[in-house]
Amino acid sequence: MRSKRLLALPCMLILCGTATRFAAAQGDDAARVGAILIEADRLPIDKAWNYLARLRDLDSMSEDAMLSALQSTGDKVGPVGRLLVARSLLDLGDDGLYGAKAVDFAKPILVDKGASAEIRLAAAALLGDRTLVGAASANASEALETVVTDDTADPALRLESAKSLFRVGNTRSRRTAKTTIQSFLMSRERDLQVNGALALYEIGDGFQGGARAILEELQSQPTPTGRLARAYLESEKKSGDLERLERLLANQRMSALRRGDAGTSDDDFKVLRELRRLIDTAWIDKSKLEDDALVESAARGMLEGLDKFSSYLSSDQYARFAFDLNRHYGGIGAFVRVENDMFMITRPIYSGPAYKAGLLSGDFILKVDGWETTSQDQDEIIRRLKGVPGTDVELEVMRNGWPEPQNVKLARAEISVPSVNAEMLPGDIGYAELITFASDTSEELRHQLETMRQKGAKACIIDLRSNTGGYLRQAQGVAELFLPRDKLIVYTKSSLGPEEKFFSSGDAIFPDLPLVVLV
Numbered sequence: 001m002r003s004k005r006l007l008a009l010p011c012m013l014i015l016c017g018t019a020t021r022f023a024a025a026q027g028d029d030a031a032r033v034g035a036i037l038i039e040a041d042r043l044p045i046d047k048a049w050n051y052l053a054r055l056r057d058l059d060s061m062s063e064d065a066m067l068s069a070l071q072s073t074g075d076k077v078g079p080v081g082r083l084l085v086a087r088s089l090l091d092l093g094d095d096g097l098y099g100a101k102a103v104d105f106a107k108p109i110l111v112d113k114g115a116s117a118e119i120r121l122a123a124a125a126l127l128g129d130r131t132l133v134g135a136a137s138a139n140a141s142e143a144l145e146t147v148v149t150d151d152t153a154d155p156a157l158r159l160e161s162a163k164s165l166f167r168v169g170n171t172r173s174r175r176t177a178k179t180t181i182q183s184f185l186m187s188r189e190r191d192l193q194v195n196g197a198l199a200l201y202e203i204g205d206g207f208q209g210g211a212r213a214i215l216e217e218l219q220s221q222p223t224p225t226g227r228l229a230r231a232y233l234e235s236e237k238k239s240g241d242l243e244r245l246e247r248l249l250a251n252q253r254m255s256a257l258r259r260g261d262a263g264t265s266d267d268d269f270k271v272l273r274e275l276r277r278l279i280d281t282a283w284i285d286k287s288k289l290e291d292d293a294l295v296e297s298a299a300r301g302m303l304e305g306l307d308k309f310s311s312y313l314s315s316d317q318y319a320r321f322a323f324d325l326n327r328h329y330g331g332i333g334a335f336v337r338v339e340n341d342m343f344m345i346t347r348p349i350y351s352g353p354a355y356k357a358g359l360l361s362g363d364f365i366l367k368v369d370g371w372e373t374t375s376q377d378q379d380e381i382i383r384r385l386k387g388v389p390g391t392d393v394e395l396e397v398m399r400n401g402w403p404e405p406q407n408v409k410l411a412r413a414e415i416s417v418p419s420v421n422a423e424m425l426p427g428d429i430g431y432a433e434l435i436t437f438a439s440d441t442s443e444e445l446r447h448q449l450e451t452m453r454q455k456g457a458k459a460c461i462i463d464l465r466s467n468t469g470g471y472l473r474q475a476q477g478v479a480e481l482f483l484p485r486d487k488l489i490v491y492t493k494s495s496l497g498p499e500e501k502f503f504s505s506g507d508a509i510f511p512d513l514p515l516v517v518l519v
Contacts, residue, residue, distance in 0.1 A: 029061045033069035034076075041081030045122050048080045055088050066092060071101070079109045079119050083126060090129055099136035103127065107143045110161070121160050128164020137168040145173055148180050155192055159184060159199055166203045171443045178205060179414050182330070185210050185388050194218065194225065201232040210388055272298060321468070330389040330412045334359065336382065343373040343381050353410040359397065366405055367396035389414045422448035430457035434478070437470030442477025449481070449510055459514035472502070480504045482515060 040051035074085035089102040110123040166177040184196025197211035218229035333352020348354040419438040430452035
């Protein structure tokens with residue numbers, strides 16, 4: 001027995017020595033973390049940010065040791081050091097694991113009106129990190145919205161906070177953020193208009209509110225702002241199906257329809273050229289011949305010939321499709337139609353500008369800012385009614401029973417058109433029609449389902465029969481409401497890149513709800 005104890009003793013000594021050296025190494029690493037943060041805290045934020053690389057180089061530290069070192073040092077340094085701690089916490093864990101702790105460090109800096117402008121700007125940007133979820137994103141949104149809704153705050157800080165709020169906020173917060181950014185377009189200061197337009201493009205909503213017009217003015221300037229404007233506009237053009245098809249046909253249109261250049265296009269487009277020649281020769285009403293219309297028809301036929309899932313969108317169709325996906329715009333808030341060449345309100349939207357001004361179903365809009373609407377194209381009339389929220393539009397309105405038209409001045413407002421229509425059916429059945437997969441459809445559906453469940457819904461019908469399509473991410477978000485984590489939802493194949501698979505990323509919100517899907 002004694003010999004066994006003697007044999008065990010050297011082993012214990014070796015183990016103790018190893019543990020001591022490991023603890024010393026961990027202590028040295030923790031001290032290095034503290035030294036890096038203290039040194040960075042003395043520098044301007046732009047230079048201090050370079051110290052993040054030095055923290056990342058300490059990859060020999062365990063995650064727990066790094067977490068402990070960051071938190072203990074974070075309580076001892078100033079705002080610059082605390083922002084580095086917050087950023088490091090976001091980098092440390094997977095899927096925003098330490099997001100709540102990061103927000104706890106950054107949030108007080110943002111709301112501290114005594115802090116420098118550049119420090120608060122950095123805090124606002126950090127709180128817009130897309131990895132923030134759950135309570136962390138709600139906590140960040142609360143601080144960001146405080147700044148966004150403060151009219152006395154520095155404009156640059158409000159704008160940065162609005163961009164971050166749009167990234168991490170819920171549907172209501174996102175609307176607040178977007179409305180605030182759009183308000184910059186109405187500023188009398190050119191710099192604020194420009195920054196507002198760039199911000200709208202940054203959040204992916206640049207085609208609204210006159211932002212494009214501002215960027216088109218800027219794109220030719222040989223400045224960083226001009227180059228950024230040009231990059232946004234080029235990116236926007238490349239993103240649309242219409243623009244991609246136009247690039248594909250750009251160098252072939254004239255040869256295909258008129259000249260017939262040598263090479264493969266001679267053979268490929270021989271039929272089109274012959275048809276164009278016959279149309280020129282035999283078509284009776286040549287005044288109605290338009291090359292653009294003929295090319296558009298040919299392009300539509302080409303796409304329809306591939307399969308039933310491929311289609312061509314004209315510029316007008318693309319604009320309407322883009323609106324359907326966004327579902328938010330600045331306008332008077334009314335459903336309208338043309339009847340017997342007269343532009344008529346079919347129903348004002350409750351609480352919208354038209355409703356508040358007393359306009360009724362059946363009212364005729366004769367003029368928009370002095371422009372006559374009679375016999376005009378409906379889309380053109382609607383385009384003139386839309387504009388930046390807060391701007392005025394004057395209407396000449398005629399109502400049955402009035403002796404003469406009246407002028408009504410309205411202030412445009414942010415109008416939201418739901419992409420989900422829901423109601424309770426007999427038998428405690430919830431019904432939800434998804435019109436499109438718009439920018440916030442999954443959140444809309446979640447809200448409607450929760451409301452119907454509170455009303456006693458025991459099962460639900462999801463109606464996709466009239467769905468026009470939309471954002472793949474929103475379709476994925478709808479599926480995630482019902483699927484457990486890590487279930488394959490959809491995969492995509494393309495000749496332009498590798499196959500992509502999309503899995504459900506969270507726990508189901510309605511895992512046990514009986515469901516019928518109409519397609």
